[in-house]
Amino acid sequence: MQQHIVIVGGGTSGWMTAAALSNHFKSEEIKISLVESDTIGTVGVGEATIPYLRYFNQRLGIDERDFVRATNATYKLGIEFIDWSAQASSYVHPFGDFGEKIGQDEFYLYWLAHKKNNPLADFSKCSTAVVAALQQKFTYPKSQNKDWQGYTYAFHIDALKYAHYLRHYAEKKGVLRHEGIIESVELSESGDISKLLLKNGQTLVGDIFIDCSGFRSLLMAGALNVGFEDWSRWLICDRAVAIPSQSDNQFKPYTQAQAMQCGWRWEIPLANRTGNGLVYSGAYMSDENACAYLKNKIVGCPLAEPNFIQFKAGRRVQSWVRNCVAIGLSSGFLEPLESTSIYLIQLGIMKFLELYSPKAAGCNARQEFNQVVGLEYERVRDFIIMHYYAAQRTDSDFWRYCSHMELPDSLRERLDIYRAMGLIDQYEIGLFKTPSWAAALIGQQFFPAHLQRRIADLDKKALLNLVNDCEHKISAYVKKMPDHKEFLSHLGVDQEVPPSGLNFYGVFC
Amino acid sequence: METNREKINIAIVGGGVESYWAALACAGQLPQNGGSVTLFDDPLFASSVVTAGDWLEECHELLGISHEFFLRTLQPRVGLGLEIATSENNLFIPSTQTGYTYKNCTFSRLYAALGKSQLGYYLDYNYAYLLHKAGVESPPRNARAAMCDGLRVMYQFDGQRYKEFLAEILVARSVNIVSADASKVQRDKNGAIILSVYPELPAETGLLIDFWWVKNVKTTCEKIVKNPSRDFFALNRLEIKDSCTQQINYAGPWMLERRVIYSDDAEPNRTEALSFWADGQIKMGADGLKFRFLDSAERVFFWQLQSLLMYWPEQRFFSLVANKMNREWCAWQSEVNDFENLILTAAGCGPALSSENTARMDLFREVGALPEHEGAIFENAEWENILVAGLGLEPGYRCLPLDITEAEGLAYARRVKESCLESF
Secondary structure: OEEEEEEEEHHHHHHHHHHHHHOOOOOEEEEEEEEEOOOOOOOOOOOOOHHHHHHHHHHOOOHHHHHHHOOOOOOEOOEEEOOOOOOOOOOEEEEEEOOOOOOOOHHHHHHHHHHHHHOOOOOHHHHHHHHHHOOOOOOOOOOOOOOOOOOOOOEEEEEHHHHHHHHHHHHHOOOOOOOOOOEEEEEEEOOEEEEEHHHHHHHHOOEEEEEEHHHOOOHHHHHHOOOEEEEEOOOOOOEEEEEEEOOOOOOOEEEEEEEEEEEEEEEEOOOEEEEEEEEEEOOOHHHHHHHHHHHHHOOOOEEEOOOEEEHHHEEEEEOOEEOOOEOOHHHHOOOOOHOHHHHHHHHHHHHHHHHOOOOOOOHHHHHHHHHHHHHHHHHHHHHHHHHHHHHHHOHHHHHHHHHOOOOOHHHHHHHHHHHHOOOOOOOOOOOOOOOHHHHHHOOOOOOEEEOHHHHHOHHHHHHHHHHHHHHHHHHEEEEEOHHHHHHOOOOOOOOOOOOOEEEEOOOOO | OOEEEEEEOEEEEEOOOOHHHHHHHHOOOOOOOOOEEEEEOOOOOOOOOEEEEHHHHHHHHHHHOHHHHHHHHHHEEOOOOOEEEEEOOEEEEOOOOOOOEEEOEEEHHHHHOOOOOHHOHHHHHHHHHHHHHHHOOOOOOOOOOOOOOOOOOEEEHHHHHHHHHHHHHHOOOOHHHEEEEHEEEEEEEOOOOOEEOOOOOOOOOOOOOOOOOOEEEOHHHHHHOOOOOOHHHOOOOOOEEEOOOOOOOEEOOOOOOOOEEEHHOOOOOOOOOOOOEEEEEEEEOOOOOOOOOOOOOHHHHHHHHHHHHHHHOHHHHHHHHHHHHHHHEEEEHHHHHHHHHHHHOOOOOOOOHHHHHHHHHHHHHHHOOOOOOOOOOOOHHHHHHHHHOOOOOOOOOOOOOOOOOHHHHHHHHHHHHHHHOOOO
């Protein structure tokens, strides 16, 4: 019997879900509907993305160059963090690795031992993505090249255009779009959602409902009353203001995140404009001051009025309850410091596709889905909290709170071990692996007090050779790369095909 | 950053292969300015057969041992999986994954979508199973069928000869091997065993790694619960368990992979260790494992060894990482016990299923998927083989991805089978 999946809400999350589902299921098996209203605005999360979006697009069979043109995209090699430490400084968290692994050990451990003897050593020189980003260069990593490159890339995109692009894709594959505002949600006797009643009188009956209604969480919070785990004691920013501006035509191949007195400011260079915004804490800064501060920092002419957004960091205690799955902001919110919004949408979609069967009740699948999604949210959360904590800034009440706050147990254990012996715990499930933690901790000048003896005792000369060799290889490789701007201008003209199968750290898999 | 120059003297107590591995690992980590490793070998311990998967090559690399030299010297037999003989039937559980991923779709998912009615028996797409069925006893190393991801083999070799092989390397690396005096094993008035080998340790011993595998002994669990950080790891009080059946009845050391199990051998209530790192001592080895099918115990040793090397336990760091290590090692222990209990269940003599195993089986039956969890010792393919081959479960239905048509999926599956059959 044909099942009916109803998606509530358009926007990035709704249309990503619709596109992925329509690509995955046969129409005779699953009917897919999406209800949204043109009168309700979308947050449009995820202008800055991470490399997993490439995998999502590839799964959908989307031509990457076509996608880049349609979304006014530029390429992205990482995120530059400015002033995220007590001393004025900046570092890039790259989409790629630092050096090559030495046996079982990550390169960063050897670099830390090297730094002990060479205080001026620069970790960023050991990452292809960082060196290329700072020189504003870009090309696709070469899949045939045997030399180690260890980088990959993502995009800066117009999220609204991406949603439109996917809407077109999904509708072509049979997704039915319903224009309307939901008036009420009806539950069956069992407690499942049975139908949606729209203001225009239309009724939508479904078997599975996917809540992509954003912060409102119309189904999950509204109809099913699923609780919210509040993480705002660790992530105290609760507001953002965004203003697009004219492009400076620099096309930096990286996002910028500059720490300020009560939060941080983003800058995202698209092909046709620049995305600007400020994430801040309402307890420490008024909306007026935030807006004025942001306007003062914008380089090009503003293209729109300021858009204020309020949020609370945290997640739904469960993301799949009964016959309802929350994806995107209805499932949880983490500030976009590490560009994870679209990734978290993608995670929910992919896991749902893996676990959903139209012929099963789904209780075990739900449990597994909630466990995996919950763990991923927590690990991304820890990574973001770490930025605030490890900054160790004390120049405002906001930063004093952050540098002295009590951390979640999972993060405290991780940082305690790192601080004591230099080791960064490796995990398998979770977006940010050891090289990301190393990039941020070392970049924020949060160094361990000791190193393990086996590392600390390594031969100085051998370490120097290892680091020098890595830096030289990278420097030579980047020298041959074209400018990002030039690369964009030749998009689709005599250009090679983007590589597939690269993970976050530039490893072909 | 400071560098601590403290000397470290390490005592390793136990005579199993894993103790020898640990001694080698420790010897490679000693600081340049001193320290020592002493291995207290238990002469009562007769290491019979060692079973190890492909990971052994990696293990040898980690320990600085030439795997090729090992192969030439020990000439291990190559097994394809585990055969379980029960009074009712014979089951074969291959160690190689079934089928191969096609267009991002795992073979188990393809099978779940197309079903048994169209594809027949799941293991007819398993290279190792087909070899086994064809009576191939010793496949060449690195055997490969065009459509499969190689053959994952199980090495089996004589444990005593392997110890001698390792001992030579240990001596060359300045490790002291001392015969532990097992006569000092005593009973107190309540019948509990007191192991008093430890007074022989050098007075300045900084770290004790214990591998003493006391067969058929149940630890006094209540005591551990009350006071988890003390006593247990000094190993000074252990309580003899009443039943004394041998856990696994090897039907001869070279009856390749054929281990006969009788339900009487099952020990469903055996206690798992609750912690492994405490009081400056580390308990490694298989005490918490109920059984030793396939290479489960050896694999745990290898994992323990890797984390020992990664979180090298200098005294100043010990308490810092102990919680983490205990959490992870306990999880491995539970996972291995779950895995082995499923094998026992397949053999018709399994204990009650743990909640994890129930969830695992239910999810597999429901949607043909397996739970994801951190630090998994066994791969999904290994669980699938047991669930399907051992327990006769069918993966629950999932949709075929849109980019694979039914005809294409069937043709692909046919090619997998043909490719396996053509290779021998």
